[in-house]
Amino acid sequence: QQPVQSPQAVILREGEDAVINCSSSKALYSVHWYRQKHGEAPVFLMILLKGGEQKGHEKISASFNEKKQQSSLYLTASQLSYSGTYFCGTGTSSNTGKLIFGQGTTLQVKP
C-alpha cells in the first residue's frame, strides 16, 4: 500500500527540467509533497486534494490525476538548491492526517 515513486534517482544540470511521479493502488483524498536534504527534516512543498486544482509556485508545480491515483511533481529550470530527496505522502481520508510515504526520489542538480 506504499505509493510507488519514479524515478528512484535523477541527475540534472542546472536549468534542466524534471518530473517525479507518485502512484498509489488506493483511492486517494490527498497527496503531499516534501523535500528532504541529507540529515535534515523534510520541508513541505505542496498539497493536492481530490477535486482540487493543480498547485504550483514559481518553478515547482504538481498535478493530481484522481482517476489514476497518480500525482506528478514538476521542477522547471532546476537550481542547485533543488537537490535533495523528494517524498510524496498519500492520504485516503479527510478526517485524519495519516499519510503513507513513498520511498523517495533523489534529485541531484549539478552546475
Next chain:
Amino acid sequence: DGGITQSPKYLFRKEGQNVTLSCEQNLNHDAMYWYRQDPGQGLRLIYYSQIVNDFQKGDIAEGYSVSREKKESFPLTVTSAQKNPTAFYLCASSIVAGGTQPQHFGDGTRLSIL
C-alpha cells in the same frame, strides 16, 4: 519563532533499556505525529495524535509507546521490545488533523544501539 523542538539530537540505547524521545511544539497545533526513517527509506508512521489525551497507532507501533497529556508535547518511548530501534525519528505537527493540512517537522533524533 514558532516551531517543533526534538531532543536529544543523538541518543544511544543499551540492550534492555527504554528511552524517551522528546517532541515539543509552540505552534498551537492540534495534531502531532511520530515517524521512523531508515537509511534510504521513506517515512513510516509510528503513532499520531489528533487531540490531547487521544492517540492512535500508525503502521509500525509495536515496541513503541506515546502519551499526549499536553497539547504542546508528544513524547515517544522506545521500549526494549523494539528489537531494531536504530533509525532517524521525526516528530511532526499540523494545525488540525486531516489530510488538508501540511505537516511541519522537527529536526529529528538519531537513535543508535550501544
